[in-house]
Amino acid sequence: MRTTDLELVVTARDRHSASVVGLTLSSPDATDLPPWEPGAHIDVRCGEVVRQYSLCGDRATRSSYHIAVLREAEGRGGSAYLHDEVRLGDRLTVSAPRNNFALVEAERYVFIAGGIGITPIVPMLAEATALGKPWTLDYGGRSRSTMAFQRELAELGPQVSVLPEDESGLLGLEALLADPQSGTKIYCCGPAALLNATEKAAAHWPPGSLHIERFVPKALEVSTDREFEVRLARAGTSHRIPPGTSIIDVLADAGVGVPSSCGVGTCGTCESVVLEGVPEHRDSILNDEERAEGTYMMICVSRASSPALVLDI
Amino acid sequence: MSVDQAGLPDLTDETFLSGDRTQEYLELRAMGAAVPLPTADGVPTWLVSHHADVAALNRLPETRLQPAGAVAPEWLDEGPALQRLKANLSQIDAPAHTRLRKVVGPMFIPRRVEQFRELATDSVRRAIERLLARTDVVDAVQDLAVDVPKGVICSFLGIPEEDWGILTKDQHDFLLIFSPMPIDGAQKSALDQITQFYLDYFDEFVSSRSLEQHSPFVRLVLEAERASEISHIEALSLLHTVLDAGYETTRTSISNAVQLLGQHPHILGALREEPGLVTNIVEEFLRYRTPVHVRVRFLTDNYVASDGTVLAAGSKVILMLAAANRDGAVFSNADELDILRENAGSHQAFGGGLHHCLGAPIARIQLQETLLGLADAFSHIELCDGSHRYPDLMFPALMALPVRFHTA
Ligand code: HEM
Ligand code: HEM
Numbered sequence: 001m002r003t004t005d006l007e008l009v010v011t012a013r014d015r016h017s018a019s020v021v022g023l024t025l026s027s028p029d030a031t032d033l034p035p036w037e038p039g040a041h042i043d044v045r046c047g048e049v050v051r052q053y054s055l056c057g058d059r060a061t062r063s064s065y066h067i068a069v070l071r072e073a074e075g076r077g078g079s080a081y082l083h084d085e086v087r088l089g090d091r092l093t094v095s096a097p098r099n100n101f102a103l104v105e106a107e108r109y110v111f112i113a114g115g116i117g118i119t120p121i122v123p124m125l126a127e128a129t130a131l132g133k134p135w136t137l138d139y140g141g142r143s144r145s146t147m148a149f150q151r152e153l154a155e156l157g158p159q160v161s162v163l164p165e166d167e168s169g170l171l172g173l174e175a176l177l178a179d180p181q182s183g184t185k186i187y188c189c190g191p192a193a194l195l196n197a198t199e200k201a202a203a204h205w206p207p208g209s210l211h212i213e214r215f216v217p218k219a220l221e222v223s224t225d226r227e228f229e230v231r232l233a234r235a236g237t238s239h240r241i242p243p244g245t246s247i248i249d250v251l252a253d254a255g256v257g258v259p260s261s262c263g264v265g266t267c268g269t270c271e272s273v274v275l276e277g278v279p280e281h282r283d284s285i286l287n288d289e290e291r292a293e294g295t296y297m298m299i300c301v302s303r304a305s306s307p308a309l310v311l312d313i
Numbered sequence: 314m315s316v317d318q319a320g321l322p323d324l325t326d327e328t329f330l331s332g333d334r335t336q337e338y339l340e341l342r343a344m345g346a347a348v349p350l351p352t353a354d355g356v357p358t359w360l361v362s363h364h365a366d367v368a369a370l371n372r373l374p375e376t377r378l379q380p381a382g383a384v385a386p387e388w389l390d391e392g393p394a395l396q397r398l399k400a401n402l403s404q405i406d407a408p409a410h411t412r413l414r415k416v417v418g419p420m421f422i423p424r425r426v427e428q429f430r431e432l433a434t435d436s437v438r439r440a441i442e443r444l445l446a447r448t449d450v451v452d453a454v455q456d457l458a459v460d461v462p463k464g465v466i467c468s469f470l471g472i473p474e475e476d477w478g479i480l481t482k483d484q485h486d487f488l489l490i491f492s493p494m495p496i497d498g499a500q501k502s503a504l505d506q507i508t509q510f511y512l513d514y515f516d517e518f519v520s521s522r523s524l525e526q527h528s529p530f531v532r533l534v535l536e537a538e539r540a541s542e543i544s545h546i547e548a549l550s551l552l553h554t555v556l557d558a559g560y561e562t563t564r565t566s567i568s569n570a571v572q573l574l575g576q577h578p579h580i581l582g583a584l585r586e587e588p589g590l591v592t593n594i595v596e597e598f599l600r601y602r603t604p605v606h607v608r609v610r611f612l613t614d615n616y617v618a619s620d621g622t623v624l625a626a627g628s629k630v631i632l633m634l635a636a637a638n639r640d641g642a643v644f645s646n647a648d649e650l651d652i653l654r655e656n657a658g659s660h661q662a663f664g665g666g667l668h669h670c671l672g673a674p675i676a677r678i679q680l681q682e683t684l685l686g687l688a689d690a691f692s693h694i695e696l697c698d699g700s701h702r703y704p705d706l707m708f709p710a711l712m713a714l715p716v717r718f719h720t721a
């Protein structure tokens with residue numbers, strides 16, 4: 001937990017759709033929480049794992065945050081926890097808001113959302129309206145019953161198109177983005193297939209027109225790494241290295257800084273001495289004997305083929 | 314925040330180029346994670362100055378140094394320069410880059426270059442002895458910063474120091490090989506001529522003695538040639554690269570360090586008291602006065618910047634290493650020099666990823682030994698009038714740094 005983390009109380013649970021639950025997280029003493037901009041997200045600790053959720057409430061309400069959580073079928077644990085285990089009055093540890101998807105000033109906006117990707121878009125619509133900028137929203141999803149915020153969106157008028165796949169098919173992105181317009185920004189959030197299709201359909205727009213948000217980092221989606229354990233002989237600590245994260249990143253998050261430079265196993269800066277266990281080398285600098293010997297490893301890329309490694313750190 | 318062309322600081326202005334750049338880089342970062350630039354040739358071009366994106370793009374293994382499908386710029390026609398460029402690590406892509414880097418990469422990792430620390434200590438000691446004999450104003454560039462890499466490079470390659478003059482005299486013409494735009498006929502023939510000179514020099518040098526009589530580095534390269542892993546011209550190019558990429562960069566980082574020591578007089582004392590600080594001081598100097606300001610990559614995939622902006626595959630990204638090194642999102646009070654800064658080593662001064670500076674460990678050793686040598690010999694460094702920087706966007710080298718070294 002970081003010093004800037006917040007302990008918030010669950011003060012409301014609403015159903016936004018069959019599979020989406022909305023949580024209102026309030027400061028325990030009704031004081032103001034850190035402010036946020038449209039597009040911001042918070043990290044939420046869900047038992048053992050941490051998940052990111054976009055803030056989608058009203059920014060003027062300073063003492064609480066609102067998030068909308070989709071129950072993922074083979075979800076990575078976090079959504080099931082928030083759906084099934086978290087009750088009114090429970091406390092949750094969350095990070096201060098951060099924004100990787102800020103709304104850049106523009107003359108006009110085209111918003112495209114798929115499924116739960118609607119969440120960061122909702123406050124953007126309010127902001128664009130407040131700024132007096134024209135906008136449109138195309139919101140796709142599998143079926144109406146799964147799509148959150150329909151009531152709120154209907155109130156915003158005809159610039160909203162709610163387009164469930166079982167009624168209207170896939171979003172007609174080619175037609176929507178056929179004519180590039182300078183001064184217009186496109187904001188898109190949703191599943192990878194929608195983001196990829198939007199990137200393709202907007203390829204002829206001026207550079208900088210398209211802004212997207214991916215919830216799951218690309219690397220995680222394709223990773224085949226196994227989890228293993230790293231014990232530090234001198235520091236005396238022990239760390240789990242999950243798939244898709246390097247040893248050096250896990251150590252850095254835990255406050256154990258190991259110098260690094262290239263990040264891909266070409267420079268040797270992060271070289272560490274292996275005391276026990278078998279490294280799985282992924283660098284490009286050790287020679288064949290060194291690999292076989294297994295005394296050194298580059299912890300920015302290499303992993304373990306044994307369940308645990310002991311490093312001289 | 315609006316990203317409009319009008320707000321872009323003028324990157325060709327001389328005062329900016331030879332100045333300190335703190336303010337302009339601050340404005341650039343404030344314009345957003347990726348600022349689109351107007352382009353003449355239809356290739357979308359972006360200025361990237363946030364640390365998160367510079368570091369990520371440096372490290373993306375799929376980015377390229379030449380646009381997809383190209384191995385060299387179109388305007389560089391057949392000749393020695395083209396042959397040399399195709400063997401120049403910092404300008405080529407896989408598979409040639411992977412093959413060449415594999416030959417020399419293992420030799421340059423910190424564990425192995427530690428054995429060359431003596432070369433640096435020795436080179437620094439000789440330079441400081443000469444300085445101690447002088448009481449007048451000296452030029453820290455010519456009278457110190459040149460000498461350290463000169464001694465190290467000559468011993469590392471095994472070439473005589475007497476040759477240094479002819480090897481560096483017209484080195485500047487060779488930099489045309491890095492030109493981002495077409496060069497004219499006269500420049501092309503100057504470039505071909507200097508390239509041929511270097512290839513001839515190293516050709517003569519390698520055949521001047523037997524394999525056993527060469528330095529360990531030269532032996533490594535020549536053995537790779539004998540094993541047919543690399544061609545003869547590639548072998549000569551790898552030797553030349555140590556001189557070309559290792560000289561002016563190191564000279565400039567040492568000049569920068571002397572200037573910072575003069576501007577922050579407490580550091581010499583702190584070092585004398587606690588020599589162990591030297592590692593972090595060197596990293597903080599490289600962060601705060603980054604020698605190479607710009608690197609360029611071409612994207613082969615769409616890249617989503619840290620603020621969601623999509624940079625299309627095929628785009629050219631101009632990575633502002635020096636601006637990223639002042640990003641307040643990563644470094645607190647980023648525009649202040651702080652020798653105790655905990656994450657100083659997260660700077661991007663050596664780039665990153667597959668093209669991460671080959672010579673970084675040996676450059677670090679030279680800087681560390683220079684700082685320790687200066688702290689040992691001198692009580693303070695007085696900066697005198699007349700220093701100036703070369704107004705180059707990518708490499709604003711100190712051309713003169715008049716100082717007085719005081720012993721007590
Ligand atoms: C403080 C001094 C130095 C600085 C600031 C510096 C900086 C850099 C930078 C920024 C790059 C580009 C990295 C990238 O594109 O990611 C680079 C590449 C390179 N540097 Fe250095 N450098 C220094 C000293 C040296 C030395 C002493 C050598 C001697 C061997 C050297 C050899 C190279 C080579 C061969 C490359 C190309 C590597 C590749 O593309 O695979 N550098 N350097
Ligand atoms: C790694 C890349 C580069 C480095 C390290 C570098 C370094 C330098 C240095 C140290 C000088 C002044 C020293 C001297 O005049 O001998 C200089 C001058 C100059 N540079 Fe660069 N530069 C680089 C790239 C470029 C490029 C790509 C161009 C443009 C094609 C360029 C154009 C010039 C020009 C025109 C001068 C002035 C020449 C003169 O006064 O004779 N440089 N550069």
Ligand code: FES
Pocket residue numbers: 259260261262263264265266267268269270271283298299300301
């Ligand atoms: S940081 Fe370069 S090898 Fe790990």
